[in-house]
Structures are given as structure tokens and as C-alpha cells.
Amino acid sequence: MGTPLCCILGRTLLRAPRSLLGVVVAVPRQLVYTMGSTKEKSDNYKDDLLLRMGLNDNKAGMEGLDKEKINKIILEATKGSRFYGNELKKEKQVNQRIENMMQQKAQITSQQLRKAQLQVDRFAMELEQSRDLNSTIVHIDMDAFYAAVEMRDNPELKDKPIAVGSMSMLTTSNYHARRFGVRAAMPGFIAKRLCPQLIIVPPNFDKYQAVSREVKEILTDYDPNFMAMSLDEAYLNITKHLEERKNWPEDKRKYFITAGNSLENDKPGKEVDKLSEGERSVSPLLFEDSPPDLQSPGNPFQVNFEEPNNPQIHQNSIVFGTSAEEVVKEIRFRIEQKTTLTASAGIAPNTMLAKVCSDKNKPNGQYQILPNRQAVMDFIKDLPIRKVSGIGKVTEKMLKALGIITCTELYQQRALLSLLFSETSWHHFLHISLGLGSTHLARDGERKSMSVERTFSEISKAEEQYSLCQELCSELAQDLQKKGLKGRTVTIKLKNVNFEVKTRASTVPAVVSTAEEIFVIAKELLRTEIDADFPHPLRLRLMGVRLSGFPNEEEKKHQQRSIIGFLQPGNQALPATGCMLETTDKDQFLKPAQMSHKKSFFDKKRSERKASPQDTFTCETINKQSLHTSQSFQVLNKKMSENLEAVEKSHNCQTFICPVCFREQGSISLEAFNKHVDACLDGPSVSGNSKMSSCSHASSTEVNEKESVCDSVSLCEKQGYETHQKNTEITSIDPVEMVETTSKPSNTEDTSALSNKPSEEECSGLSSKSFNMEHCPQNSCTVSLKNEDVGSLRRQESPQPNLYEVISDQVLVCPVCNLEQKTSDLTLFNVHVDVCLNKGIIQELRKDKINPCNQPKESAKSTELPNERSFQNAAKSNALHLMEKLFEKKVNINAVNNVSRNHRCDK
DNA sequence: GCGGATCAC
């Protein structure tokens, strides 16, 4: 992996966080627990790991460790590791970026700068005019959340340095541990060196989630639309609440103080347990440890003259005022009463400021920026940019190179920044330096992706990697199913033992969602990577699978109309959403294979390692490396197929409707059904198929080093396809679609194909044309399509059906590899074809030196041969066109079916 | 659309 170009170019890639810009992009905030969800930005080990290498000379806390000492210990523990090596490498890349930026800066003329200044100032003026100080935004942040929960539930941990996590990674530490330099995102074993008496508590996410729920119940009272960022952090817009609260009687703002853990004191005015003798509320908020901000506001503009600054405490009750500050005190009070945990909070006119504020008096404090411009600007003045959400360690470093550390400096350099950074970035900078941010909280938007990834000790055997990949796909599919999501882009992520990360993605025309569908794609991506490094194995420490490209509502509707299965088990009608099959069946299919694992792959690996810590390489390893579908993997596949077949037999009586004649085919086995379809199609299609397969053999012999495309793909399909035999989707009949397709005069050779005349005659006529590939190698479609106007294909609204291909789909012979596909699921079949096409075409292009750019030959010889990368890209783009074309045709079979079916109904 | 990078939590 070379340095990406984008890192070398002058413009840097900096991201404006959604919550800080005026336009707030809705982000799904999963309330799942994430390892780092309690990380505190300014206190994160990884964020300044490299900074620690020598130059940090701050003095440390009294009883903890000297910062110098901390740095030394960390450096010793990390030095020489692969992780460290990679950190150094990344640092070099950043330095390179900075160097490029400085060069670019050196070339800027004063005239350019003046011009930029005018432009930026004009924009700044507009921003200033749109400044909105009318909202009151609160950011609530639980203090050392996970650690606090653990301490609460285990009194023994009190007053001891603790952290939540494992020897490999910590998610949170308490404040005691932080004095030793123990922080979030630090591996536990290093933390132990810093603080040998550190207690590492394994995380208990269910518990944190339960506590989080309690907190959120409280927050709802102040803003039912509050925006939770994680288990321990949320934004509230209390503007409306403040308005209403103005007229509230004291009673409504009165809370009783309880000792200990009573959970009852959650509603105003509610009588609760009396304080037990000698046990007072642990709340420093109300008693002796009251943090400074509650006593004397640090900012003159913070003084609130409306009412007494502190809540009025009478005996065992307390009345909060009506100001924002009082509201937030009330919130924190209630949180503490309910959970015995403390929270910090920030109050400001926008989210960006509120977030920074909540950090100001942490822990267990709050801070407000009053809603006037002067207060905002005073606050911003000396604020280090790094404190602002969205400015990470790289941005900080880059800006530091320009002499920018505080927001004032950020503002001063605005013209320069506009010349050195992308528009998005400098706009973001300008917002920050003016103290601007979002004033409304985005509602949860649509999710854009879903993923699973896992870290493990090195895995370098291909078959284990495939197996792992399959497991991840299953996991992902389960998650997707819970949310009812389907997507078109599958991405795998690989991290090798040197911590280098790679992602590889593939987008298919139809949405996928099942483990089988995803695995077909993911596996090909993985295979490509394995092949690329052959004969060296990929030495992985992490693998991930992601699905994205979820259709929006409109696209979904479209998909419902067009991407539909054409096989319909007669008595198992499913909703026409065409979505996932309710998976009792599917689960049964999957189980046999999974049962053979019994334990998960990771569990297995773990126990293996325990059994034989010296996992030395063997001859076997070498053998298996030589074939990506190694023997054992084939065995696995075979086993799976067998299992699936066994299951299939147990369900072998189903009612199908023939896609050709549309007659119901009683209770027959799938095999019998397939025979019927074959018979129905009849005619020369068979000979067509045989020709195709002879082609495929010819081509397979040409691939020298590896197995042929066809073989590899067919093998990989096996499991997935058979699992899908029962998983058919209902064909939704859409009259609109039908009208559209039929009314449009066609302009291609296949005009007649879409007449309203259904079934047999037409079908057999079509089948006679069955995939016309006589003279071409396996992926002749590459060649033949090159002559077509691909652009027009793309634009076609209602593409004309190309029925010989349709037929070849119906008998489920892959037009690329020529192998019969046993699946009856059109989507799955499509996936296979796409993958097959993609790979086949790329290889074919390489072999035949077809100009990947799809340009006339001149251009090919005019320049040197494109590099591997551009070659692949171009090939992919070619493949995409082909897929689009193929896909359109596949879609049309559905249209044909619909027409035919409607026709029949009319009869 | 892809891949790398950055960021948040």
C-alpha cells in the first residue's frame, strides 16, 4: 500500500463534524456500547501517543506519576512493537502532508492572500449575520461513566485506581488511575506498568446500558427529542423547556434529597426516604465539595442576575430556579439522585460550544456561555482548537505547523486557510473561530452502513480466513435482518499484523442482505487480496465486513417493483415487500454448517492456540497456500452442501410455479421442478449450454497460475445457492410497470419480445436464441458488448428485454462461467453472475490486453500501458456496464412475467 | 464507486 495520493497533495482532508456545522447531517446514533464510548478527547492515550515521545515535560499530579515518567514507561512498553512501527509510519505520512502544505504556502503570493481575505471576510460577514443566539443547548456528559458504574456497584473499588476493559484495551479509567497516566484507549498491559496496583474490570455493557436508560429518562423531561451520542453523552435543546418553565410554580421545581441509592426521587415534589443518620447524599453538588463553577462563575458573562445562583436548599428538599443554569443543575441533581453517578454539563447557544463547555468543569461540574456575542467571543478567544469536536490530532498538528493553536489564531489565519484547505474544511474552521455551531439537534437519520469487524491473533491460512469471513458475514446478516436492511455495496476490511489497513469494496446492482449473498461477494474480494499476495499468505490481525448502499425510500419502491424473484412457492406467499424471507427456513439451512463449528471461529482459534501455543508452519500450510480454495476449504464447502441437501430433502415437497409456463407444479422436489422448467424451455437452449461449457473449458486452461474463474466461482456458490432454494421471493405484480414497459415502442431487435402474448411459444422462441456465444471464449459478452453504446444502455428507462439472456437466466445457467446454478433465487443468482462477470472480465482483459479504457486502439498505444490499478478500475467500470446491461435484462424477465401473469389473470 | 484517512465515541 503506497501512500495515497490524497495525502501528498496539498489539500488536506478534514472533516466537518455533523453536529457543528450549520447544516446538520443526521447521523444514526446507535446506542450500542462501543469500546471507546467513554473516551474523553483531551485525555486519550492514543491521541497523543507520538507526542509523548520525548517532548512532554509538564509536571504531573501529586500522588500519581510525573508526566515525564509516564512518557518514558509508555515509550519503553511500546517501542519496537509492530504497533509502534505503524504509528511511526503514519506519523511520517502526516509530516509529509505538512511539508507539502508548507510548500504550497510558500508559493502563495500576497495578492492571492489579499483576494482570499476579501472573499473569506465576505463569508464571515454572512455567517455573523446568521448567528443565532436564541437556542439553549445543553451537553451532558457522564463522568468516567463505565468506571463510575463499576465503582458504584463495588464499594471495594472506591479510592482505588481502576479501569474498565482488558489487558489489551481499556475503555475508561477513573480519575484516580488517570493520575498515573492510565487513560482510555490504552492497552491494559501498559496501564499496568504505569500503575501496577491498577484494577482492570471487564466491561459489563448491559449494566451501562441500563444506567444510561435511567439517565435518558430524565433527559426526556427536558427535551423529548434530545440527541444521544452514546451511552454517556447527549445533547439537549432546552429552549422550549425554559419557556414553559418560566411559569412553573415552585412545587414543580422542587425535589427531595435522598441518601444513597433511592430511585424514587425522580418526580418533582415526590416524598421520599428520609436521610438516614450519618449518611448524607454523596452529592458534592449540594454539599461540601461543590465544584467552583457553582459557587463563583469563572466567566463574568456567566453571572445570572435573574435569580439566586444556587438552588434553594431547605432541609431535605431543594428548589431549582428557572434559568438554564438551574435547569442543568436540576438535571445533574436528578441524575445523581437516581444513579449515584455524576455528570458534567455545558450550556451554550449551540452544540459546538456546549460540548466544549461540558469539558470545562469536569468532573461533576457545569459551565455556561451566556447567549450574547461577547460572551461567546470571550470564551472562544484562548480556546485551543483541539478542544473543539472535529479537530483531531492530525488537524491539530497541521494547524500547529501554521502557528495556529487557539481559536483566535484560527480566525487570524482564515485567509491563508482558505487557500490551503478544502472549502468544507475552511468553512468549518471559520465557524469554529466565530463560535458558531448547530442550534438544532438532528433527528436520527437513516443509517448509511452496517459492519462487523474483529481483531484476533494472527491468521494466515487462507481457509481460515475464508471461514472467518463467512462467520462475519453471518453476523452481519443477522444484524441487518434485525434492522431490515439490504444494501448494494459490500466492503471488506483487512488489517495485517503490521497494523496496515486495507479496504476493498464491490457494488452489485441488486441489494443483498443474507449471509450467503454477502459472503459470495466478500469472499471474492478476499480472494483477490489473497491472490494478489500469492505465494505469500496474508497475515491478518483483523477482518471486517461492511454493507452499505442502502436504498432510500424511493429506491426501495423501485426495487420492489423490479427486483423480484420469479419463483414462488405456491403456498408460502410472502409479503410483496420482497424483503427478507422470514428465516426459520434459512436458519435451519445455516445451522448444520454452523453446528460443525459448534464454537465460533474465534473461540476455536482461541482454544487451538491454548492447546498448541507454537503454531508453527507445516507442509500443509504451504499446500493450502497454493490453492485459494484449498482442499480443506473444499471439504468444508462440500460438507455444507451435503448438510444443506439433507435439510432440503426434509422439505422437498413444495409447490412451485414454473417461470416459463406459469403453471403450478404441484408438490414436487426442486430437482423435478427444474426438469420441468428445462422441458418447458425445451429446444436448442440445451445445445447452447453445452457450447458455452465447452467455451468455458477452453478459457479455463488459459489461466495459468490459478484455478479457472468458472471453477472457483461455481465452488463458492455452492453453499450459498443451495441454502436459498427455499428462499424465494414473491413476485409483486405491478400494473404500472407493465404499462410502462409494454406501451413504450421498442427500438431494438427484440421488439416482439414484450408483447402481451405470454408463455410457451414465446418462451421457446426465446430459448432458441439462448445466449449466443458460439464463437467466443467464456466471457464473450465482454467482446460483444464493446460494440454497443453503453451510455445509452445506462440511460434506458425501460430497457428492452433481451430474451435469450432472459432464458439463460431462467434455466439458471450463469452466462459467464456457464455453470448451472442450482439456486432459484434470482437475487442470489444475480449476485453470482455479477461476481463472475467482474472477475472474469478483469482476468480476460488482462489476458487479452483489451484496452481497459474502452477507447479506440490509438489511445492505447499513444501512452504507455496503464498501471495495474487503472487497469483494474477500467476493467471494473467495463464490468459495471455489462452488469448494468445484464441486470436490466434480468429485471425485464420480471416485467415479462408480470405481463404474462396479468394476462393470465385476465383470462 | 473505491480506497485511504480522519474523527468521534
Added chain:
DNA sequence: TATGGTGATCCGC
């Protein structure tokens, strides 16, 4: 012995 997982976004290609 040992350095996470999930999701989003940006930008150049």
C-alpha cells in the same frame, strides 16, 4: 502475550 469496534465523512481518483 498483548494496542478495539462501529459509523460517518471527505477527497482524489
